[in-house]
Amino acid sequence: MGMSFISYLINGLSLGSVYAIIALGYTMVYGIAKMLNFAHGDVIMIGAYTALIAITQSGLPPVAGVLAAVVVCTALGVVIEGVAYRPLRNASSSLAVLITAIGVSYLLQNIALLVFGPNAQTFPSVIKWDGVSLADGKLNISGVTIVTIGACILIMILLMTFVQKSKQGQAMRAVSEDRGAAQLMGINVNGTIALTFAIGSALAAIAGVLLCSAYPTLTPYTGAMPGIKAFVAAVFGGIGSIPGAFIGGLLLGIIEILGRAYISSQMADAIVFAVLIVVLLVKPAGLLGKKIQEKV
Amino acid sequence: MKMLKKAASVALAAALALSLAACGGDNGGADSRDPDKFYIGGIGPTTGDNAIYGTAVKNGIQLAVDEINEAGGINGYQIEYSFEDDQGDAEKSVNAYNTLKDWGMQMLVGTVTSAPCVAVVEETHADNMFQFTPSATSVDSIQYENAFRMCFSDPAQGVASADYIAENGIAKKIAVIYNSSDPYSSGIRQTFEEEAKSLGLEIAASEAFTADSKTDFSVQIQKAKDAGAELVFLPIYYQEASLILAQADTAGFDPIWFGVDGMDGILSLDGFDASLAEGLMFLTPFTADSEDEKTQTFVADFEEAFGDTPIQFAADAYDCLYVMKEAMEKADVTPDMSISDICDALKTSMTEITIDGLTGTQISWTADGEPSKEPIVVQVEGGKYTVLK
Numbered sequence: 001m002g003m004s005f006i007s008y009l010i011n012g013l014s015l016g017s018v019y020a021i022i023a024l025g026y027t028m029v030y031g032i033a034k035m036l037n038f039a040h041g042d043v044i045m046i047g048a049y050t051a052l053i054a055i056t057q058s059g060l061p062p063v064a065g066v067l068a069a070v071v072v073c074t075a076l077g078v079v080i081e082g083v084a085y086r087p088l089r090n091a092s093s094s095l096a097v098l099i100t101a102i103g104v105s106y107l108l109q110n111i112a113l114l115v116f117g118p119n120a121q122t123f124p125s126v127i128k129w130d131g132v133s134l135a136d137g138k139l140n141i142s143g144v145t146i147v148t149i150g151a152c153i154l155i156m157i158l159l160m161t162f163v164q165k166s167k168q169g170q171a172m173r174a175v176s177e178d179r180g181a182a183q184l185m186g187i188n189v190n191g192t193i194a195l196t197f198a199i200g201s202a203l204a205a206i207a208g209v210l211l212c213s214a215y216p217t218l219t220p221y222t223g224a225m226p227g228i229k230a231f232v233a234a235v236f237g238g239i240g241s242i243p244g245a246f247i248g249g250l251l252l253g254i255i256e257i258l259g260r261a262y263i264s265s266q267m268a269d270a271i272v273f274a275v276l277i278v279v280l281l282v283k284p285a286g287l288l289g290k291k292i293q294e295k296v
Numbered sequence: 297m298k299m300l301k302k303a304a305s306v307a308l309a310a311a312l313a314l315s316l317a318a319c320g321g322d323n324g325g326a327d328s329r330d331p332d333k334f335y336i337g338g339i340g341p342t343t344g345d346n347a348i349y350g351t352a353v354k355n356g357i358q359l360a361v362d363e364i365n366e367a368g369g370i371n372g373y374q375i376e377y378s379f380e381d382d383q384g385d386a387e388k389s390v391n392a393y394n395t396l397k398d399w400g401m402q403m404l405v406g407t408v409t410s411a412p413c414v415a416v417v418e419e420t421h422a423d424n425m426f427q428f429t430p431s432a433t434s435v436d437s438i439q440y441e442n443a444f445r446m447c448f449s450d451p452a453q454g455v456a457s458a459d460y461i462a463e464n465g466i467a468k469k470i471a472v473i474y475n476s477s478d479p480y481s482s483g484i485r486q487t488f489e490e491e492a493k494s495l496g497l498e499i500a501a502s503e504a505f506t507a508d509s510k511t512d513f514s515v516q517i518q519k520a521k522d523a524g525a526e527l528v529f530l531p532i533y534y535q536e537a538s539l540i541l542a543q544a545d546t547a548g549f550d551p552i553w554f555g556v557d558g559m560d561g562i563l564s565l566d567g568f569d570a571s572l573a574e575g576l577m578f579l580t581p582f583t584a585d586s587e588d589e590k591t592q593t594f595v596a597d598f599e600e601a602f603g604d605t606p607i608q609f610a611a612d613a614y615d616c617l618y619v620m621k622e623a624m625e626k627a628d629v630t631p632d633m634s635i636s637d638i639c640d641a642l643k644t645s646m647t648e649i650t651i652d653g654l655t656g657t658q659i660s661w662t663a664d665g666e667p668s669k670e671p672i673v674v675q676v677e678g679g680k681y682t683v684l685k
Contacts, residue, residue: 004518004522007518008514008515008518011512011514011515011518014514015512015514056567113343117347118342118343118344118345118347119347119348119565119566120345120535120538120565120566121566121567122538122565122566122567122568122569123567124567140546140547140548142546215511215512215539216539216542217511217535217538217539219345219535221344221345225508225509225511226511256509256512257512257514257515260509260515260516261515261518261519264504265476265503265504265505265515265516265519266476266504266506268506268509269506269508269509
């Protein structure tokens with residue numbers, strides 16, 4: 001019993017770390033551009049396909065595959081922002097951008113369907129390390145889990161340092177605070193938001209590779225559900241807050257797995273969302289949404 | 297820039313108006329039908345999660361239609377055939393049905409998966425159109441007398457799997473991992489568990505997952521492992537099954553895996569490590585590796601036409617067409633009959649015919665649309681399907 005509890009916890013951590021890394025991208029874009037980029041999950045899918053092609057068809061080493069995915073996704077993110085979101089940024093209703101984001105999400109899925117076909121592809125293991133075995137092999141923490149959590153923490157620290165310390169980071173915070181005032185102060189708002197999307201999409205590429213390493217099938221719909229769950233994780237932790245996304249993601253994964261294990265395997269998602277409702281009732285801004293004065 | 301935008305919107309509006317006009321002009325249906333041809337439609341997922349099934353059915357029908365047309369058609373009339381994609385979704389399936397009706401469809405082969413079939417059978421029942429599904433297994437998918445199926449029903453698969461496991465003494469302690477959001481999966485699971493218990497087998501764990509959480513199976517695997525299951529029954533499709541096999545391998549859990557017809561196709565999954573599926577058994581009415589001459593010819597023709605080894609769904613679909621041919625010849629159906637008259641004639645003649653097909657011999661139908669035939673069990677050995685029974 002005790003042993004299975006710990007192993008459930010580890011499984012939760014491994015699922016949660018994937019949610020966390022996706023949620024970081026969501027929260028980054030929301031915090032600065034103040035928009036929900038629902039296409040984030042699908043950028044993840046494109047990143048995973050890029051890595052898959054680079055590794056299996058071009059025969060590149062995994063690291064180069066990840067880099068290729070980062071480059072493609074960064075470019076994709078900037079293009080999506082420039083073509084689909086920027087023209088609508090000053091539209092009278094903020095719903096316009098939201099609907100466009102949903103449209104972009106479907107567009108990416110359908111393009112992927114056309115290009116890669118509907119059949120599931122098995123993703124090669126990018127992380128060769130078997131992980132750590134504890135208690136005479138009864139508990140296994142996979143290499144992917146450890147790498148994902150490590151990557152999450154590293155990215156979180158880098159992002160926070162960048163946003164707090166660098167000049168561009170300062171511009172981002174200014175844009176986040178008041179776009180109009182930032183523009184008056186001579187900040188290039190369009191450039192800053194494009195940079196935000198570039199960073200968010202580069203994170204999506206890394207998330208895509210890690211997601212598909214942990215759960216090795218890839219279809220054009222692979223990014224959709226984890227994208228939504230990660231969005232929930234970001235809201236859970238306080239959307240716009242970088243450490244919030246990390247904690248929200250991990251907690252969401254653990255709650256999902258424990259709920260499935262001890263309450264009901266059918267009700268796992270319902271439990272996750274019930275917990276979200278309770279958290280939002282008690283702390284409407286999410287777990288860390290209030291503590292941090294300046295979002296991001 | 298502004299001019300450009302205006303021009304673009306005008307062009308778009310014009311395109312929209314044109315497409316609407318095209319809709320209005322196309323009243324299609326019976327009027328535009330060639331009176332000397334049978335119009336047979338097919339529906340199934342050629343994109344989306346279950347695309348392997350839909351594509352197999354589409355091609356299976358195509359092969360049979362081409363052969364029948366070449367050999368002189370049915371009662372001397374050629375067949376026109378059209379296939380619509382439903383992505384395995386009930387709503388899209390009903391839309392596909394309406395599209396085919398506009399095209400002039402007189403008989404429907406489909407749909408491929410259960411949930412859409414349940415929706416479409418309501419429509420065909422209302423229209424009294426003959427419907428013949430190659431592969432929708434849920435009980436409700438042929439709940440009306442106008443609908444028949446080529447494959448086994450869910451209850452039949454559940455019972456047959458439990459019987460096979462008990463009769464051959466494969467395992468005593470069994471865990472089940474199923475998709476509770478899918479009527480196909482939960483339907484098989486229910487009859488399997490009932491039958492297994494009545495045969496004295498122990499269901500040590502029965503764990504669900506849903507369409508929204510089908511990537512992480514660690515809990516279900518852990519529970520099956522903790523319960524000491526010797527065999528895990530997977531009444532699910534191959535895509536999730538491939539993840540379960542991989543995750544169980546990581547968790548160091550190596551039971552006997554037993555699936556049903558949804559498992560067919562697992563070895564064609566791109567990049568799938570076939571060694572994970574070594575020893576996997578599943579119930580299926582057809583395997584391309586059969587020595588049977590009829591099967592060999594079919595497999596060779598199919599590979600030549602589509603460059604792909606046919607799976608059970610293709611064989612079911614191919615059989616459907618020959619069964620319909622037999623039934624239509626028996627009832628002297630002609631293309632000038634109304635949709636409803638064709639359906640009424642086939643309702644009777646379907647129960648009177650007995651046919652040898654790819655998916656069974658001496659297959660016959662009862663009035664409730666269920667076929668009677670024997671299943672075979674296939675095992676993965678050395679990366680290939682081998683027939684056990």
